Amino acid sequence: MDRADAAALRAAITALPARCRYHGDNTEPSESLIHREACCDTGIPAQRRKHAEAILARLAGEVRV
Template identity: 55%
Template sequence: MTEKTPAELREQRARLIASTGLTETVLRERAEGFQLYPEHYDIWVTLEGIDMHLAELTEGEQSPELKEAQAQARGWEEKYFELVERYTPAAVQAAALREWLPVLRRAVESLPAKCPYHDDTTPHGVWREACCDTGIPARRRELAEKALVALGAEEAS
């Protein structure tokens, strides 16, 4: 395997972009819109690979202090969300649940109650979610109704 320096990778990347006759911005926009010719798509995939490799290389070049600071920041962020979740008053959580339960119920009621072709919506085997593809919304409605009943019972207690 040939090892290239980051400078060589950037040079190769620039040559690839130039070979398309497009700017990098236009190439990116067309790739996001799935509007590339096959040869340009191959170049785009190669560019993404080079970018990922460059990111890995520059990550390895980070100073130990920066890595430690990033790890510490992630730890503080996790601790913050844990504390917010732990100390959000139960009354606030219950009020939010009361506010959103009717909305969820209306959304669930918009799903069909049964399959248009079969009355049975139970899963068939481990590989099928419902009786057929058209029965999937009815099966999901059934499961969502059970979850809403459980949430309503939890709210009442």
């Protein structure tokens, strides 16, 4: 992955909200009988952004100059 690829991914990720409208930064799913991706339906995009940012940070270590 080169810097342009990383920049394109970063732009796509920043289009997602960083926080849940109802739960703020606490987007982790609760431990309940129902498996959820995030705190609630509104928090799903923020939770996906959090995961994508972690993956991009890991991949950024592989960026070739």
